[in-house]
Amino acid sequence: MTVFYFVAFLSIFFALMTIFTKNPVHSVLYLVITFFTFTVHYILLNAQFLAVVNFIVYMGAIMVLFLFVLMLLNLNKDTEPMKSNMVKFMGVIAGCCLLVTFFGVYRVFEISNPLTVVNPEIGLVKNLGKVLFNEFLLPFELSSLLLLTAMIGAILLAKKEPKQI
Amino acid sequence: MEWSFVIEKLILVSVIFVITLVIAMYSTLAERKIAGFMQDRYGPDRAGIFGILQPLCDGGKFFFKEEIIPAGAHKVLFIVGPTIAIITACISSAVIPWGQELQIGDRVVSLQVADVNVGILYMFGVIALGVYGIMLGGWASNNKFSLMGAIRAASQSISYEIAMGLSIIALLMVTQSLSLKEIVAQQSGFVNWNIWAQPLGFIIFMVCAFAECNRVPFDLPECETELVGGYHTEYSSMKLGLYMFSEYINMFVSSALMASLYFGGYNFPFMNDLGLSANWITIIGVIVFFLKIFGFIFFFMWVRWTLPRFRYDQLMNLGWKMLIPLAIANIVLTGVFTLIKDTYFSS
Numbered sequence: 001m002t003v004f005y006f007v008a009f010l011s012i013f014f015a016l017m018t019i020f021t022k023n024p025v026h027s028v029l030y031l032v033i034t035f036f037t038f039t040v041h042y043i044l045l046n047a048q049f050l051a052v053v054n055f056i057v058y059m060g061a062i063m064v065l066f067l068f069v070l071m072l073l074n075l076n077k078d079t080e081p082m083k084s085n086m087v088k089f090m091g092v093i094a095g096c097c098l099l100v101t102f103f104g105v106y107r108v109f110e111i112s113n114p115l116t117v118v119n120p121e122i123g124l125v126k127n128l129g130k131v132l133f134n135e136f137l138l139p140f141e142l143s144s145l146l147l148l149t150a151m152i153g154a155i156l157l158a159k160k161e162p163k164q165i
Numbered sequence: 166m167e168w169s170f171v172i173e174k175l176i177l178v179s180v181i182f183v184i185t186l187v188i189a190m191y192s193t194l195a196e197r198k199i200a201g202f203m204q205d206r207y208g209p210d211r212a213g214i215f216g217i218l219q220p221l222c223d224g225g226k227f228f229f230k231e232e233i234i235p236a237g238a239h240k241v242l243f244i245v246g247p248t249i250a251i252i253t254a255c256i257s258s259a260v261i262p263w264g265q266e267l268q269i270g271d272r273v274v275s276l277q278v279a280d281v282n283v284g285i286l287y288m289f290g291v292i293a294l295g296v297y298g299i300m301l302g303g304w305a306s307n308n309k310f311s312l313m314g315a316i317r318a319a320s321q322s323i324s325y326e327i328a329m330g331l332s333i334i335a336l337l338m339v340t341q342s343l344s345l346k347e348i349v350a351q352q353s354g355f356v357n358w359n360i361w362a363q364p365l366g367f368i369i370f371m372v373c374a375f376a377e378c379n380r381v382p383f384d385l386p387e388c389e390t391e392l393v394g395g396y397h398t399e400y401s402s403m404k405l406g407l408y409m410f411s412e413y414i415n416m417f418v419s420s421a422l423m424a425s426l427y428f429g430g431y432n433f434p435f436m437n438d439l440g441l442s443a444n445w446i447t448i449i450g451v452i453v454f455f456l457k458i459f460g461f462i463f464f465f466m467w468v469r470w471t472l473p474r475f476r477y478d479q480l481m482n483l484g485w486k487m488l489i490p491l492a493i494a495n496i497v498l499t500g501v502f503t504l505i506k507d508t509y510f511s512s
Contacts, residue, residue: 025304052286060293061323064300068319071304071312125283125343
């Protein structure tokens with residue numbers, strides 16, 4: 001339990017650092033560390049497969065692409081676009097919504113009655129695969145279709161031909 | 166957790182660490198010697214007999230060179246870059262089974278540091294992490310050539326990771342396990358080696374391994390004709406040494422991975438018919454495993470001194486338009502074969 005609290009503290013700390021650092025590259029690196037602490041959380045929950053996949057996909061691929069894009073930007077202070085008041089206003093509203101949600105969750109959630117995992121072995125590859133392909137086959141296929149759609153959309157956007165004059 | 170277990174693992178880790186570093190050191194010598202052989206000249210032969218002390222001299226030189234951090238560089242990330250590169254290179258060998266069990270007195274010592282049951286995926290994760298070292302180093306140098314090198318490294322490694330993962334999926338369909346220990350144990354003898362079941366998968370995997378290690382013909386990130394020195398243009402002294410070292414360690418680890426995934430790891434032909442005791446088979450197995458690794462390292466160098474470098478668009482075309490479709494076809498083929506085998510030939 002102490003390990004959990006320590007890692008949870010680290011996750012929140014690095015998540016806050018992600019928001020509060022001025023330099024975008026630092027921000028991405030803190031986000032990488034935050035994802036790493038998530039991996040540790042998954043291992044603590046005995047969900048090895050999820051842990052490793054989180055490690056590979058988020059830390060190894062998505063954040064590399066984030067960093068990739070940021071490196072190409074000109075990160076001087078002068079060229080940084082000023083945020084308009086509209087954006088700030090929207091940010092405040094979104095933050096308030098999040099606060100209300102947290103409060104609601106806190107009221108509904110019974111801390112004295114914690115959730116227990118029915119089958120602690122569920123996170124191992126074999127069991128996870130069986131559950132995904134038997135019990136949750138339809139949602140699994142639907143989500144893969146969704147990903148395929150997103151991929152095709154991205155390709156279409158990238159391949160958009162310039163208008164003929 | 167008992168103390169003897171911890172001590173046993175500590176010894177194993179230290180031995181593997183030392184072996185890794187020594188092999189990486191002598192790979193630099195071997196590379197130059199092989200280059201010399203292929204170009205009909207001697208290669209380094211001044212330091213010690215056959216130049217055997219050359220790596221020590223190089224190491225000493227690296228340590229005593231002046232260390233320069235450019236004024237415009239990002240100081241912290243400039244140091245973090247090579248650090249990540251060398252750390253990820255060193256921790257990736259943790260899940261490789263170097264041999265079977267060794268029996269010393271009453272203790273049975275497994276020659277594998279960690280038998281993680283998602284071993285292959287762990288390797289993938291660490292390899293994927295390795296690119297941060299190059300990217301951060303290249304970006305932090307604040308130099309256009311370094312940045313170009315870093316960007317090339319990132320896009321190359323992301324592209325080839327996909328084909329590599331797909332080729333591994335076909336292998337997993339044959340082995341039915343993600344644990345490296347189990348995969349190697351299944352390939353006992355000679356006819357059970359995975360290379361016979363997955364020849365196409367092996368070729369794809371090997372090409373991707375070359376690309377992931379940034380070796381010729383895929384060394385575009387440090388291509389000196391276009392980018393001065395690529396991502397390590399601004400590095401000097403031991404920080405450059407660490408980048409070099411991590412490259413050679415990666416080469417060693419990927420050779421070990423290829424040997425254990427496709428070429429039976431510590432298994433050798435007729436290992437069960439020789440009538441030797443289990444300990445001897447283990448020891449011979451370890452030697453055989455290292456011979457296979459050296460074979461692959463030699464192959465890496467052979468290719469380096471034979472083939473010219475790709476152009477960058479050719480590299481991307483090869484990755485996305487050749488290797489990925491091939492790997493997917495390989496998965497489908499493997500699936501069809503497995504189905505036919507299970508339906509008609511299962512006893």
